[in-house]
Amino acid sequence: MAAQRRIDLALDSVRRLQRIGATANLLNLLQKQHPADLAQIFSELPDRDREATFSLLAERNGRLAMEAVSELGPEAGAGLLATRPAEEIAKLAQEIPSDDAAALIDYLPDELSAAVLDLMRPKQSGEVENLLEYDEQTAGRIMNPHVFALNEDLTVGEAITELQTNREVEMVFYLYVVDERTHLVGVTSLRRLLLVSPETPLKRIMATDLISARVDMDQEEVARQVASYNLLAIPVVDEENKLVGVITVDDVIDVIKEEATEDIYRLAGVAGDERAFTPAGESLRKRLPWLGINLATAFMAASVVALFEGTIQQITALAVFMPIVAGMGGNAATQTLTVIVRGIALGELTWSNSRKALIKEAAVGVGNGIVLGIAAAIVVWAARGNPVLGLVLGAAMLINLIVAATAGTLVPLGLRAANIDPALASSVFITTLTDVFGFFSFLGLATVFIRFLA
């Protein structure tokens, strides 16, 4: 059965059991769900039902309830917890790994998060506080500090015994090997342990050319390493190369999705952390600045049009067609910009090969300009019966599409070289440029050839 259908059925049952007040059956059903499915069920329930369902489950099976809250994502998860007393949140937070707890607690209102940390058991709250001390979006912030490591002086037989006695350690893909001062010195795997005799020292079978992440490494770089070397987990070390945590591939997948969302959003002028159900007031505050900048640049473009009011006064048809030149420039520039920004994000585009990209984009711009310029010229000639008006429009479009291609390539590469996120600022720059050049080339050419247009 497809996952979505299974969840929909469960959701229907949850709604029905809640309506008729069949608490025992409801609890039974909830306990059978996977945390990820529970998270989706929570997110589809109306606010009040969600809280009631969560309360019911949290009382009986705090761990499962909190795992589901973690799967909701830190923002929505913290929103669900925030209505509860600090004592209860503290108790529940101890049910999940401290990296997940840290992500949730970080999103609680400041006072509440301080109270929760005070009320947690010192060991757990210490771990959470340690994690929260690392900068956001770094390896230290997202790592799990419970990393299973073996001393290099153990034999394979002793290592297997260690694994058998530490039953609570979950997800052991790689076995990291450390020296007596917990410096990371090597890695091996469970499978490798089975292929050699029990007396073999770990030192002899471990691989020493292992890839690790520093606590202060950007999470995007961590994700890139895990993805390009096909790792299942990456060990995290401090500045002295001491093993302090591990980041598993499931967390890396979350980072990759988050970074892709951020890139998509930035191209459209939306804050990276906005979601479909971010409250309206917050969305408004986040989106207004970008629209404000766009308004200012729109007035800049308008001032170019104002230069030619005299020409428009004589030939009002120019007002009809000028948005076409500006708009097509914007569309073509967006295509180029998107390919370039994504190429930078995927690591395919660097300064060294940027000349090749520029030549290609310019060629595409010329090609687009010729085809679309001729098409537009013919339409205008047919509509208005004036071939010169058509030629002026076609020529202006060709010019603007070349500008669009060039700027769409150079602006993001330039921003990247200046260490500014190219996705963030490019689209405002580019559309302003194509508006200004579009109006200027079209109205300018029209002014020059005005005696053929009247």
Add this chain to the structure above:
Amino acid sequence: MAAQRRIDLALDSVRRLQRIGATANLLNLLQKQHPADLAQIFSELPDRDREATFSLLAERNGRLAMEAVSELGPEAGAGLLATRPAEEIAKLAQEIPSDDAAALIDYLPDELSAAVLDLMRPKQSGEVENLLEYDEQTAGRIMNPHVFALNEDLTVGEAITELQTNREVEMVFYLYVVDERTHLVGVTSLRRLLLVSPETPLKRIMATDLISARVDMDQEEVARQVASYNLLAIPVVDEENKLVGVITVDDVIDVIKEEATEDIYRLAGVAGDERAFTPAGESLRKRLPWLGINLATAFMAASVVALFEGTIQQITALAVFMPIVAGMGGNAATQTLTVIVRGIALGELTWSNSRKALIKEAAVGVGNGIVLGIAAAIVVWAARGNPVLGLVLGAAMLINLIVAATAGTLVPLGLRAANIDPALASSVFITTLTDVFGFFSFLGLATVFIRFLA
């Protein structure tokens, strides 16, 4: 040492050794690289050097050379292979797993790929041909058909012996358990085997509620399952629930990146498979249709302006400010559209909670409209000394931003309900709508209040 710096140093050495013709040293250096690093080195070299370097490595260490080609991605990888004779490609393709070989061979020119399949050993070419029979972007197409499975009647001790003798099986995270007719019946892990006595039958310790993918499942759905259940691999079964392959999390990461790129591109009207270095002619062919549609819709919007040529004739200032109303609508609509499209892609937005999203976006639209409308009105009043012109512009902007918010929410949700990719078609619809409504509301209001504007 950071990965990028390590690669840059290696790249410098490659260039230097190639220039002085130190083949033995160059080969030595290449052999020490990780396939992912080699792929990046290849991609940064000029075409001719890339082919020379690849040839050198392929002759000595075909597997490493082909692993690097795989990491380049199927399109670029096939491009590098396509200049070689079919015999050589066939020999090299046998060095890598058949799912990776299939991805590359699929991108070779048709004649060449047929010749390569003919020349491969029957077993391998059979596997590749089987994979290529599944539809693109399905589980069957991307799975690895070499999946390690254990019979349910084995004991734990026998299972460990199997693992020790099948040394070539790589990356065993989960041990899938099948019945005598290879139906998938359960899953266990290497670690679990170590925690029970060797006489225990696998049947007793395996988990039976396992998540699997059907061969025809869309790869995006496969990725969603692996990501939401935090799996390291997902078994692939045919319609009779027979185990036929496995998809590992590293392939899922590639799918997630590919799908994110596709979403980003579609919002900008770029084909999902275009890359920064797709040849100019091909890019042109791929981008022109979308620009052509945009040109047609731009003429539609222009025809709205044409309705008001009489008004513009009297008040040319309208021509100066009308692009602002249309443009701001487009910007605001793009913000809404992006949040909604991404919300759909991430599975956060469904029909059942779409009303809530619509109310939120409408509220944001009203808020944006009031703030920006007032700001624009004041600027125009100050610039032109006519308060009514300012009011007309402000009111038109408010109307258009509400239209933008509503359409930006409803159009993608509607396309989704009609099973059309919302990212694909939304942006053309939306910008046409905001252009038409922007021009109509601004010029319409101006026509109504024309006696206060002259």
